[in-house]
Amino acid sequence: xxxxxxxxxxxxxxxxxxxxxxxxxxxxxxxxxxxxxxxxxxxxxxxxxxxxxxxxxxxxxxxxxxxxxxxxxxxxxxxxxxxxxxxxxxxxxxxxxxxxxxxxxxxxxxxxxxxxxxxxxxxxxxxxxxxxxxxxxxxxxxxxxxxxxxxxxxxxxxxxxxxxxxxxxxxxxxxxxxxxxxxxxxxxxxxxxxxxxxxxxxxxxxxxxxxxxxxxxxxxxxxxxxxxxxxxxxxxxxxxxxxxxxxxxxxxxxxxxxxxxxxxxxxxxxxxxxxxxxxxxxxxxxxxxxxxxxxxxxxxxxxxxxxxxxxxxxxxxxxxxxxxxxxxxxxxxxxxxxxxxxxxxxxxxxxxxxxxxxxxxxxxxxxxxxxxxxxxxxxxxxxxxxxxxxxxxxxxxxxxxxxxxxxxxxxxxxxxxxxxxxxxxxxxxxxxxxxxxxxxxxxxxxxxxxxxxxxxxxxxxxxxxxxxxxxxxxxxxxxxxxxxxxxxxxxxxxxxxxxxxxxxxxxxxxxxxxxxxxxxxxxxxxxxxxxxxxxxxxxxxxxxxxxxxxxxxxxxxxxxxxxxxxxxxxxxxxxxxxxxxxxxxxxxxxxxxxxxxxxxxxxxxxxxxxxxxxxxxxxxxxxxxxxxxxxxxxxxxxxxxxxxxxxxxxxxxxxxxxxxxxxxxxxxxxxxxxxxxxxxxxxxxxxxxxxxxxxxxxxxxxxxxxxxxxxxxxxxxxxxxxxxxxxxxxxxxxxxxxxxxxxxxxxxxxxxxxxxxxxxxxxxxxxxxxxxxxxxxxxxxxxxxxxxxxxxxxxxxxxxxxxxxxx
DNA sequence: AGCACGCCGACT
DNA sequence: GTCGGCGTGCTC
Numbered sequence: 001x002x003x004x005x006x007x008x009x010x011x012x013x014x015x016x017x018x019x020x021x022x023x024x025x026x027x028x029x030x031x032x033x034x035x036x037x038x039x040x041x042x043x044x045x046x047x048x049x050x051x052x053x054x055x056x057x058x059x060x061x062x063x064x065x066x067x068x069x070x071x072x073x074x075x076x077x078x079x080x081x082x083x084x085x086x087x088x089x090x091x092x093x094x095x096x097x098x099x100x101x102x103x104x105x106x107x108x109x110x111x112x113x114x115x116x117x118x119x120x121x122x123x124x125x126x127x128x129x130x131x132x133x134x135x136x137x138x139x140x141x142x143x144x145x146x147x148x149x150x151x152x153x154x155x156x157x158x159x160x161x162x163x164x165x166x167x168x169x170x171x172x173x174x175x176x177x178x179x180x181x182x183x184x185x186x187x188x189x190x191x192x193x194x195x196x197x198x199x200x201x202x203x204x205x206x207x208x209x210x211x212x213x214x215x216x217x218x219x220x221x222x223x224x225x226x227x228x229x230x231x232x233x234x235x236x237x238x239x240x241x242x243x244x245x246x247x248x249x250x251x252x253x254x255x256x257x258x259x260x261x262x263x264x265x266x267x268x269x270x271x272x273x274x275x276x277x278x279x280x281x282x283x284x285x286x287x288x289x290x291x292x293x294x295x296x297x298x299x300x301x302x303x304x305x306x307x308x309x310x311x312x313x314x315x316x317x318x319x320x321x322x323x324x325x326x327x328x329x330x331x332x333x334x335x336x337x338x339x340x341x342x343x344x345x346x347x348x349x350x351x352x353x354x355x356x357x358x359x360x361x362x363x364x365x366x367x368x369x370x371x372x373x374x375x376x377x378x379x380x381x382x383x384x385x386x387x388x389x390x391x392x393x394x395x396x397x398x399x400x401x402x403x404x405x406x407x408x409x410x411x412x413x414x415x416x417x418x419x420x421x422x423x424x425x426x427x428x429x430x431x432x433x434x435x436x437x438x439x440x441x442x443x444x445x446x447x448x449x450x451x452x453x454x455x456x457x458x459x460x461x462x463x464x465x466x467x468x469x470x471x472x473x474x475x476x477x478x479x480x481x482x483x484x485x486x487x488x489x490x491x492x493x494x495x496x497x498x499x500x501x502x503x504x505x506x507x508x509x510x511x512x513x514x515x516x517x518x519x520x521x522x523x524x525x526x527x528x529x530x531x532x533x534x535x536x537x538x539x540x541x542x543x544x545x546x547x548x549x550x551x552x553x554x555x556x557x558x559x560x561x562x563x564x565x566x567x568x569x570x571x572x573x574x575x576x577x578x579x580x581x582x583x584x585x586x587x588x589x590x591x592x593x594x595x596x597x598x599x600x601x602x603x604x605x606x607x608x609x610x611x612x613x614x615x616x617x618x619x620x621x622x623x624x625x626x627x628x629x630x631x632x633x634x635x636x637x638x639x640x641x642x643x644x645x646x647x648x649x650x651x652x653x654x655x656x657x658x659x660x661x662x663x664x665x666x667x668x669x670x671x672x673x674x675x676x677x678x679x680x681x682x683x684x685x686x687x688x689x690x691x692x693x694x695x696x697x698x699x700x701x702x703x704x705x706x707x708x709x710x711x712x713x714x715x716x717x718x719x720x721x722x723x724x725x726x727x728x729x730x731x732x733x734x735x736x737x738x739x740x741x742x743x744x745x746x747x748x749x750x751x752x753x754x755x756x757x758x759x760x761x762x763x764x765x766x767x768x769x770x771x772x773x774x775x776x777x778x779x780x781x782x783x784x785x786x787x788x789x790x791x792x793x794x795x796x797x798x799x800x801x802x803x804x805x806x807x
Numbered sequence: 808a809g810c811a812c813g814c815c816g817a818c819t
Numbered sequence: 820g821t822c823g824g825c826g827t828g829c830t831c
Contacts, residue, residue: 013808015808015830020831044830
């Protein structure tokens with residue numbers, strides 16, 4: 001009797017967000033829950049994940065079921081814990097299980113499926129043949145000559161214009177040509193020749209090699225390490241000829257072995273020196289031990305920039321590795337991995353795997369395999385590292401836990417913070433969050449005892465905190481200075497350069513001018529797709545920083561045809577120009593998304609700056625994060641306000657964090673740092689406390705505001721984005737829903753609906769977008785209501801649980 | 808998401 | 820009368 005399985009199809013589409021039932025053919029009886037399979041779906045072959053196998057098929061009508069076509073895994077890819085995580089994510093974020101499960105496989109699909117075409121065996125009668133067009137006849141003749149033709153080959157032979165597809169379908173419909181599918185695994189395994197010692201090495205054997213010094217040397221070397229790859233041996237100056245000769249003598253065996261790609265393998269690092277913890281670090285470790293013995297295993301490590309949080313992560317990782325469990329280290333961006341990977345490699349060497357979105361599918365696949373088979377114990381990576389196939393998990397570290405980039409901003413819109421916390425629970429692992437500026441939510445939890453708070457106030461080696469000075473840019477204007485650089489900052493740059501020390505200058509906008517406006521009619525040139533102002537870049541192009549669309553700069557205003565088109569606002573390119581004009585002898589390098597296109601470009605720039613090849617590093621917030629450059633004593637923050645004026649309740653929090661993080665770059669060596677902070681909002685509390693580096697006061701003031709306005713951490717947020725081609729329709733549907741919901745929850749004061757308000761990107765690809773913001777103290781009842789109303793499968797409504805911004 | 812199906816206007 | 824445009828609905 002054939003068994004039956006429930007399968008989720010690997011497609012990121014809400015409308016098919018349900019399991020489909022298939023028969024398991026007898027030859028695939030080994031299949032279990034968590035295996036990946038190929039199934040017929042509609043008239044295609046698709047990849048699917050088995051989520052359930054029925055013990056018997058008595059109560060199910062099997063006549064309408066299709067059969068599983070082929071298998072991808074014989075062992076389940078999804079462990080029960082991976083499945084539990086995916087399931088929780090789908091429930092919590094109200095998206096399809098297929099959508100969350102596919103996060104866990106390397107690449108979007110495990111197999112590549114492509115259609116191939118062949119002629120049908122039966123002949124075409126002459127009178128039918130005559131009815132075919134010339135093109136159709138040509139196509140048929142072509143397929144008589146070649147077997148298993150795919151679309152790519154046809155395209156090459158029949159021109160790039162797609163007309164042949166029409167004729168092809170005609171022939172398929174008449175059953176002259178058949179269409180079938182072939183598939184192969186996405187990831188290709190690579191192999192290398194491996195040399196394995198095949199004899200006891202003793203004096204007798206070595207004696208036979210008396211006149212063969214190279215072979216003798218090779219054998220002695222192999223005796224020490226037993227086996228090695230041919231490439232590794234080549235580095236030891238042992239040639240393939242030598243090895244082949246040894247193989248002839250049967251002293252060694254040559255075997256093919258799979259190589260697991262790892263571009264971080266040959267990273268050169270110094271061995272870790274003697275570990276000595278500071279008093280604060282030791283206290284933190286003791287607190288962790290005590291809490292663990294009381295069964296508390298969630299920690300918030302609140303440590304100022306430069307206090308040595310990384311060392312705590314390492315200490316904890318050492319403990320967990322000693323227990324044989326795996327460790328996950330999350331970092332906000334690939335950019336930050338460089339520094340942290342180095343530190344971990346010093347202690348763990350090749351026990352470290354790195355995962356991020358710039359890895360090739362092949363390398364990711366190999367890395368996943370090393371994790372899956374327990375060949376590595378430390379996994380460092382950005383968001384996507386959450387979905388590595390851990391065997392066990394004893395510790396989840398989240399560095400810079402306040403970072404907004406932990407939130408995935410497209411479907412499935414998960415927040416790594418939530419997922420990491422859930423995973424820690426599922427795997428029974430320790431959760432360790434770290435930040436110099438914790439998110440309000442996390443610090444609030446620490447205050448309430450949900451997390452154990454670990455505080456480190458001192459910088460390592462008693463390095464003093466930098467001196468921060470604010471410059472009111474309104475005063476600068478009054479004194480006739482219309483430049484980007486204030487007089488004080490210019491002075492700081494001069495004196496720092498004179499001392500042969502380095503500077504970091506942050507301006508959180510890339511490009512040259514931030515908007516282009518017609519002086520005559522006031523028209524601002526906007527992105528045709530999303531309506532945001534286009535940014536002028538130096539190479540003479542206009543770019544949308546949201547859609548990456550590039551447009552030429554118009555000579556005349558598109559609206560009133562006047563020639564008075566001017567550029568306003570300043571970005572990093574303009575700052576670079578002003579700096580090099582003001583300080584012609586300074587060596588300046590820029591770091592922003594425009595200069596970091598290639599895979600390791602970012603690290604290269606930082607490496608060169610660190611090596612002293614440049615005096616000034618300028619860039620967007622990228623320059624604010626993580627790296628430790630001892631010779632930097634001066635830091636300039638050009639516009640602390642740009643993040644302050646955003647219409648979002650987290651604007652103050654972000655501004656405070658950005659100021660603190662950037663200022664923290666100054667004075668990491670023995671010299672005291674000096675920071676100039678330019679702002680138009682000098683009296684704002686986020687700026688003031690940022691200047692004083694006083695997180696606690698900022699937290700208290702911000703928390704009072706949050707409580708008053710009923711925002712997180714006092715409630716949870718759900719953002720609903722309503723889309724429609726007709727603006728009024730979008731507003732009406734949103735409003736109707738709002739009234740519906742308010743009626744349903746009329747007796748519950750803790751659930752509020754705000755809006756509808758036009759989204760920040762109010763029109764995208766001809767769709768108007770309006771937001772509703774739901775505030776609730778109970779996510780689950782709102783979740784239930786939304787499902788009941790089928791909001792979760794409505795393709796014109798996007799649900800964002802715990803959104804990172806509200807506009 | 809694809810892909811078939813089906814209903815309506817343009818062209819041989 | 821046929822071709823082909825795109826809106827609608829389905830996928831075990």
